[in-house]
Amino acid sequence: MSNSKIFVDACLGKETPYTPVWMMRQAGRYLPEYKAVRAEAGNFLNLCHDPKKAAEVTLQPLDIVGVDAAILFSDILVIPDEMGMDLEFIKGFGPKFNDPIESQEDLDRLIGGEEAASKLTYVYETIKLLRTQLDERDDNIALIGFCGAPWTLATYMIEGQGTKTYNICKKMMYSNPELLHNILHEVTQVVKYYMEKQIESGIDVVQIFDSWAAAIEPGMYDEFSWKYMVEIADYLKSKYPNTPIIMFPKGIPAFIEQGKVYGNFDVFGVDWGTPMALAKEKLGDKYVLQGNMEPCRLYSKEATTECVESIAKTMKDGRHIFNLGHGILPDVPVENAIHFVKECQRASKRD
Numbered sequence: 037m038s039n040s041k042i043f044v045d046a047c048l049g050k051e052t053p054y055t056p057v058w059m060m061r062q063a064g065r066y067l068p069e070y071k072a073v074r075a076e077a078g079n080f081l082n083l084c085h086d087p088k089k090a091a092e093v094t095l096q097p098l099d100i101v102g103v104d105a106a107i108l109f110s111d112i113l114v115i116p117d118e119m120g121m122d123l124e125f126i127k128g129f130g131p132k133f134n135d136p137i138e139s140q141e142d143l144d145r146l147i148g149g150e151e152a153a154s155k156l157t158y159v160y161e162t163i164k165l166l167r168t169q170l171d172e173r174d175d176n177i178a179l180i181g182f183c184g185a186p187w188t189l190a191t192y193m194i195e196g197q198g199t200k201t202y203n204i205c206k207k208m209m210y211s212n213p214e215l216l217h218n219i220l221h222e223v224t225q226v227v228k229y230y231m232e233k234q235i236e237s238g239i240d241v242v243q244i245f246d247s248w249a250a251a252i253e254p255g256m257y258d259e260f261s262w263k264y265m266v267e268i269a270d271y272l273k274s275k276y277p278n279t280p281i282i283m284f285p286k287g288i289p290a291f292i293e294q295g296k297v298y299g300n301f302d303v304f305g306v307d308w309g310t311p312m313a314l315a316k317e318k319l320g321d322k323y324v325l326q327g328n329m330e331p332c333r334l335y336s337k338e339a340t341t342e343c344v345e346s347i348a349k350t351m352k353d354g355r356h357i358f359n360l361g362h363g364i365l366p367d368v369p370v371e372n373a374i375h376f377v378k379e380c381q382r383a384s385k386r387d
């Protein structure tokens with residue numbers, strides 16, 4: 037059934053009538069309808085834990101903005117939360133873990149593997165609800181499930197919060213790499229089961245977000261992040277060869293330029309700091325490319341159209357999915373997001 041979905045077809049490199057488009061963070065605070073449901077839920081985590089409401093906000097951008105794929109509404113940090121790290125979202129501050137991992141003993145106290153993944157029942161319930169609702173719509177919209185890359189998750193688990201310098205995890209990287217690898221290994225195992233259960237519950241496509249890839253020096257990126265993402269992709273491909281996988285490592289142009297990208301996945305997500313032409317030259321033969329408009333261009337319709345046309349031109353004879361080069365920001369006017377989506381669909385139309 038999923039074969040008839042334009043987004044799935046594009047992920048698999050098949051020709052489509054136009055290049056499908058979606059936006060990272062498309063279900064979020066720039067939509068008044070999202071803010072209304074979040075207010076009803078009380079807070080962001082309650083919303084993630086409520087399958088009916090989470091399904092509702094997942095579908096909002098389809099009708100309001102016109103995107104070609106839905107992304108499950110959840111957060112990457114539900115994984116460390118269910119491993120026992122007690123996640124909080126503090127207004128105006130962001131995510132916070134009160135007892136970050138400092139030692140092997142701290143890691144040993146956490147719940148691992150399938151046991152942790154089994155606790156995320158609210159995510160699987162949301163996916164099952166969405167599967168039914170999407171099938172009823174009969175518009176062949178695909179559902180993207182997702183997870184954080186082990187490295188990006190580990191940065192929060194070690195620092196306890198977002199960070200500009202990554203000094204605590206980098207101290208561990210250079211002075212106690214064994215502990216960092218043990219953390220990355222544990223998280224990788226949970227994520228494998230988690231994504232397997234997401235697929236079993238009904239998602240069509242997997243995206244792995246390595247949002248903080250750029251924090252690692254290029255020569256060490258494979259060792260501390262990419263190889264773990266590839267391990268997750270290998271595991272999923274061995275069991276579900278027909279489910280497309282998108283890898284999104286943000287901010288690693290040197291790794292791309294040096295030809296170091298490898299692995300069994302379908303789509304490479306290009307961030308906005310990497311020229312699409314470079315990604316195409318280095319990766320376009322092997323992978324479908326997704327991306328990559330600078331999200332702040334959404335503040336101007338002219339700047340949006342200019343960029344969409346330029347990307348469409350670069351990717352005219354290539355395999356492509358339109359997206360932003362990172363998430364949409366909360367103060368973007370909804371009409372500009374609609375404009376972006378329409379322009380992507382127009383500029384890539386094949387006759």
Ligand code: CP3
Nearest residue numbers: 060061062063064080107108109110111112130245247363
């Ligand atoms: O893309 C989507 O629409 C699906 C939902 C989604 C959310 N988070 C909802 C969310 C997805 C895919 C994520 C992934 C995520 N979460 C990432 C990787 C993607 C990226 O943007 O790089 C990261 C690093 C996180 C961690 C996270 N979650 C942070 C740092 C924050 C706070 C920062 C902020 O924007 O406020 C969140 C909260 C969060 N996750 C919100 C949403 C809609 C905002 C919460 C709110 O409604 O107040």
